[in-house]
Amino acid sequence: MVEASEPTYDVPMDIKKNFNPAEISELIRVFKFYDTDKNETMDKKEFKQVCIDLGHRDITDEQVQTMLNEVDLNSDGVICFSEFLLMFQKLKSKNEKLFTQVVSSKAGDMNQNVDDSGFTHSYLVEEKEVFARALNHHLEGDKDLAHYLPVNIENDDFFFVVSDGIALCKLINLVQENTIDMRAVNMK
Ligand SMILES: [Ca+2]
Numbered sequence: 659m660v661e662a663s664e665p666t667y668d669v670p671m672d673i674k675k676n677f678n679p680a681e682i683s684e685l686i687r688v689f690k691f692y693d694t695d696k697n698e699t700m701d702k703k704e705f706k707q708v709c710i711d712l713g714h715r716d717i718t719d720e721q722v723q724t725m726l727n728e729v730d731l732n733s734d735g736v737i738c739f740s741e742f743l744l745m746f747q748k749l750k751s752k753n754e755k756l757f758t759q760v761v762s763s764k765a766g767d768m769n770q771n772v773d774d775s776g777f778t779h780s781y782l783v784e785e786k787e788v789f790a791r792a793l794n795h796h797l798e799g800d801k802d803l804a805h806y807l808p809v810n811i812e813n814d815d816f817f818f819v820v821s822d823g824i825a826l827c828k829l830i831n832l833v834q835e836n837t838i839d840m841r842a843v844n845m846k
Pocket residue numbers: 693694695696697698699700701704
């Protein structure tokens with residue numbers, strides 16, 4: 659039999675020994691979650707989402723390529739599961755806290771939200787709730803947002819509210835005070 663492709667989730671023992679079985683199965687889930695076209699490898703676009711979710715929110719395509727090249731040990735341009743594990747092995751030895759955060763933020767808790775342009779966002783339900791609560795708590799009584807608030811934490815109303823530029827600017831200012839001069843925002 660001619661070998662067409664290596665079995666993806668069959669991990670060499672020397673990589674496997676650095677993780678416990680629970681971590682391996684969690685990382686398989688994480689890998690499958692980001693492998694959006696389900697071809698069992700992670701391409702540049704899919705890998706970019708991993709980088710973003712690891713906290714590199716403003717990462718450029720060039721930076722993604724540089725990181726991908728580092729992880730892509732057999733230089734076939736995509737990341738297989740073994741390479742993905744090796745990346746996490748490095749991450750685990752460098753930054754245990756971030757590693758735990760990734761592994762425990764179960765892919766099952768992730769939701770996807772498709773906006774009008776067809777662009778798919780991934781976000782953590784918890785993250786959305788934190789922002790929705792902040793919005794309700796801090797901007798309650800804001801006359802410009804009176805028609806929106808309080809926003810329903812349970813559904814996707816939050817995305818509707820922040821699609822209004824004014825609410826988004828106010829939210830950003832909440833996080834980082836006076837980032838946006840509200841006098842410059844067109845309130846209509
Ligand atoms: Ca893929």
